[in-house]
Amino acid sequence: MNPTIVLVHGGFVDGSGWHGVYKELRASGFEVRVVQNGTTSLADDDATTRAVLDAVDGPVVLVGHSYGGAVITEAGTHEKVAALVYITAFAPDQGESVNSLIGTFPTDGPQPPILPPVDGFLFLDRDKFHDSFAGDVSAEDAAFMADSQVPWGLNALGGTISEAAWRVKPSWYLHVTEDRMIPPAAQATMAERIGATVAQTPGSHAIYVSQPNVVTDLVRTAAAAVTSLVTR
Numbered sequence: 001m002n003p004t005i006v007l008v009h010g011g012f013v014d015g016s017g018w019h020g021v022y023k024e025l026r027a028s029g030f031e032v033r034v035v036q037n038g039t040t041s042l043a044d045d046d047a048t049t050r051a052v053l054d055a056v057d058g059p060v061v062l063v064g065h066s067y068g069g070a071v072i073t074e075a076g077t078h079e080k081v082a083a084l085v086y087i088t089a090f091a092p093d094q095g096e097s098v099n100s101l102i103g104t105f106p107t108d109g110p111q112p113p114i115l116p117p118v119d120g121f122l123f124l125d126r127d128k129f130h131d132s133f134a135g136d137v138s139a140e141d142a143a144f145m146a147d148s149q150v151p152w153g154l155n156a157l158g159g160t161i162s163e164a165a166w167r168v169k170p171s172w173y174l175h176v177t178e179d180r181m182i183p184p185a186a187q188a189t190m191a192e193r194i195g196a197t198v199a200q201t202p203g204s205h206a207i208y209v210s211q212p213n214v215v216t217d218l219v220r221t222a223a224a225a226v227t228s229l230v231t232r
Contacts, residue, residue: 003059003082003226004031005219006052008075010066010089011039011152012124012133013145017065020212021219028220031056035071039152042070042097042159049075056080061222062165063215064089065208066182067156070098076165082226084169085219087208088176091190092161099157101190110180121151132180134206145206166194172222173198174207174215181205197221 005025007018015034025032035052037045049071053060059082064072069089076084090098113128124132129146130139137145173196175187182205191198199218201207208215 001058001227002030003061003223004033004056005223006033006035006049006056006060006062008035008045008049008062008064008068008071009037010064010068011122011156012149014148014150017145017206017209021208021215024212024216025219028216030223037068037071039067039150039156041153041155042074043155045071045156046074050078053078053080059226061085061219061226063087063219066090066205067098067152070159070161073164073166074159074161076169077163081165081169082229083222084166084171085222086171086173086191086194086196087215087218088174088179088182088187088205090182091166091171091173091194091196093164093167093193094161097158097160100160101186102157105186106183109183109185112181117154120154122154122157123149123151133204134209135178135180135204136210137204137206141209142206145209164194166196170222170225171196172218174218175200176203176205176207178202179205179207 062072063085065087069086113125126146130142134142173191
């Protein structure tokens with residue numbers, strides 16, 4: 001029996017961006033759930049993700065993109081989670097947050113065009129969204145993503161991990177070499193620290209939108225490992 005795949009989106013976007021990945025996984029015979037987090041605080045997003053996990057039967061492969069990596073790190077200690085998949089994602093340790101990780105990132109490369117917070121929420125500069133977040137997505141689709149941004153709460157960035165799931169669950173990491181939001185060098189450092197099995201691909205931060213097949217291939221690999229363990 002295949003594990004259920006649970007997909008967790010990152011900041012500035014919602015779960016609809018997983019549509020391509022969802023379709024490919026469903027075509028491969030997987031049950032898939034897409035978490036819709038409000039991204040107002042890590043605690044709230046953890047609770048929402050755990051509610052989805054509670055409703056699933058059997059083992060789960062929990063997949064997170066970008067900020068979603070912090071969410072799966074916190075929620076992934078759930079007993080049903082058998083594996084974690086990080087898609088060019090933050091992978092904080094206990095006591096760390098997305099904000100503290102950003103403070104360790106290289107400063108000599110492209111910097112995300114995050115605007116000053118308004119009422120406790122962040123947005124990306126719409127005019128720079130295509131280049132920074134979605135460079136390999138069509139201009140039309142990138143414009144829609146820019147114009148439909150979800151406010152990203154400062155309490156989500158600042159929320160600290162209580163227990164890092166990657167310390168007790170096997171992990172996979174998709175290292176995206178042309179990401180202009182999370183530096184590739186930072187991705188490599190995080191993937192090495194968590195002991196992840198790493199796949200590498202060129203592409204933008206929106207790799208899950210532009211190349212769903214690449215994301216799906218890695219998720220299938222993690223799911224196969226879970227199935228192998230369960231059937232032993």
